[in-house]
Amino acid sequence: MGQGIIPFLQIILDFGCGAGYYTIPLAKIVGDNGKVYALDKDGNSLGELKSKAKEEKVKNIEIIKTSGELKIPFEDNSIDVVLLYDVIHSYYFSDDERKKVVDEVKRVLKTKGMLSLYPKHMNLEEIKCEIEKEGFYLEKRFFTTLLHYYSLTSGYILNFRRR
Numbered sequence: 299m300g301q302g303i304i305p306f307l308q309i310i311l312d313f314g315c316g317a318g319y320y321t322i323p324l325a326k327i328v329g330d331n332g333k334v335y336a337l338d339k340d341g342n343s344l345g346e347l348k349s350k351a352k353e354e355k356v357k358n359i360e361i362i363k364t365s366g367e368l369k370i371p372f373e374d375n376s377i378d379v380v381l382l383y384d385v386i387h388s389y390y391f392s393d394d395e396r397k398k399v400v401d402e403v404k405r406v407l408k409t410k411g412m413l414s415l416y417p418k419h420m421n422l423e424e425i426k427c428e429i430e431k432e433g434f435y436l437e438k439r440f441f442t443t444l445l446h447y448y449s450l451t452s453g454y455i456l457n458f459r460r461r
């Protein structure tokens with residue numbers, strides 16, 4: 299995660315944040331200079347995130363509980379970085395729904411804003427092409443250590459920029 303997703307950070311959206319395995323470290327990294335919106339449809343996971351944030355005294359996280367709607371509740375061009383980590387695969391989204399989510403990410407991101415993707419359960423080349431077709435370009439791809447629930451795993455991260 300340290301490999302260059304946030305040089306001077308402002309506003310981040312962790313879409314499908316779950317219990318916040320990435321939300322909390324991100325919020326600590328951005329500190330007073332930023333804010334992390336943690337969006338999920340699962341109230342239990344968000345409750346877990348809320349408790350952890352309180353325990354760790356992290357104050358710059360705002361939790362957004364949705365009903366799973368694909369429209370992202372933000373204005374156009376308002377977000378610097380969107381995380382889609384282990385979320386837009388077929389377990390949760392059909393092909394059409396995934397396209398809609400990526401369109402929405404594009405809408406809410408500022409120009410040159412970053413979409414950081416952990417494409418777990420997805421074919422790397424296929425998802426890269428799909429996202430590039432929606433108006434992004436791949437800026438960086440790297441293999442790294444990642445969090446999966448409470449254990450460590452490894453995988454690719456793809457960082458795209460909005461055109």
Ligand SMILES: C[S@@+](CC[C@H](N)C(=O)[O-])C[C@H]1O[C@@H](n2cnc3c(N)ncnc32)[C@H](O)[C@@H]1O
Pocket residue numbers: 313314315316317318319320337338339340343364365366367368382383384385390445446447
């Ligand atoms: C496998 S978990 C990944 C959680 C977290 N991003 C991580 O990597 O630890 C996928 C999360 O996406 C959420 N999710 C799936 N579809 C969603 C939707 N339409 N709107 C909001 N959250 C969604 C699920 O509730 C779940 O918490």
